[in-house]
Amino acid sequence: MRTEITEISEDIFVEAHAFLEQMAAEIGEPEGLDERLNEIRQELAETGTYTHTARELEFGAKVAWRNSNRCIGRLFWKSLDVFDYRHLTEPDEMFNALRNYLKHATNGGKIRSSICLFAPKHPGTRREVKILNNKLIRYAGYDTEDGIVGDPEEVPFTQTCLDLGWRGELTAFDLLPVVIQVPDRTPELFDLEPDDALEVEIEHPELPWFREMGLRWYAVPVITNMTLEIGGIEYTAAPFNGWFMGTEIGSRNLGDADRYNMLPEIARRMDLDTRSKSNLWKDRAMVELNTAVLHSYRKAGVVIVDHHTASRQFMSFVEQEKQAGRNVTSQWSWIVPPMSGSAMDVFHND
Ligand code: ARG
Secondary structure (H helix, E strand, O other), X not given: OOOOOOHXXXXXXXXXXXXXXXXXXXXXXXXXXXXXXXXXXXXXXXXOOOOOOHHHHHHHHHHHHHOOOOOOOHHHHHHOEEEEOOOOOOHHHHHHHHHHHHHHHHHHHOOOOEEEEOOOOOOOOOOOOEEOOOEOOOEOEEEEOOEEEEOHHHHHHHHHHHHOOOOOOOOOOOEOOEEEEOOOOOOEEEOOOHHHOOEEEOOOOOOHHHHHHOOEEEOOOEEOOOOEEEOOEEEOOOOEEOOEEHHHHHHHHOOOOOOOOOHHHHHHHOOOOOOOOOOOHHHXXXXXXXXXXXXXXXXXXXXXXXXXXXXXXXXXXXXXXXXXXXXXXXXXXXXOOOOOHHHOHHHHOO
């Protein structure tokens, strides 16, 4: 006899079934697949949700990385460290957990790809925990009378923080606070300690003036605004990190015209004529900025990967997946690095 469950639970059960079947096929199901599915059905009938085992959580998180169509770094999907903080309900406890997770992930610069999971959303209700930041570590952006100070991409989130009573120093590199929201409560602000967020000052191996620009970036990219879905269950607070590919900082964060927009100043300091486009001043400035980023991270002992190496690693991942009988899907425009695209194999594959 099948246990009667609601329509919403039925949809979740279908997802759970598919997930458990995949897990059983890939790494085995110690309890027996049918037994586990019965258990899940029972829990759905009683509570409207079900609880992943630690093993399911770990497998689900790893496969979610393996399936991330925008990620060039997926070769290392099996090495993901999973932190289970589902039992925490208080924002201050969650913040402490985030600091622990960050310490593990940062590892003094020898970055470990990790994910930190808080309580999932209860299906059918709107009750969910949320981290309102886009990234766990980011710099504020202030819209001032003299233009934007800091990271233009973070102006809206910075405004949210200011509205909640936060005050920044108004430098170009102010660490934003962490904002945590749990059901029925207003969002709460927490400041990271300077020690929590390892940073790298940017210098160039040959151009001494580079340092004078006072550029810096943080070591660990932690995405906080994506939901992890495993077998029909949504983890709305699931920060995860890898390490940077140099171009994310050198071409995009510091280079994009609508971000820190450093290429014109770098070109001027290189004595390039910025009036003409066809002398490729932007391209030349971008190469030097990327050179500086890779050099500075290496010098500081912080893991970073250049785009050529990352592209090669992605091709190995595709090969590895083929060997395992799986097909890789991806978004070409996200996988191909934002500079020198055609010099890499990923460019020549759709
Ligand atoms: N590009 C984003 C940033 O600069 C980070 C995205 C994730 N990057 C990574 N290497 N895992 O903040």
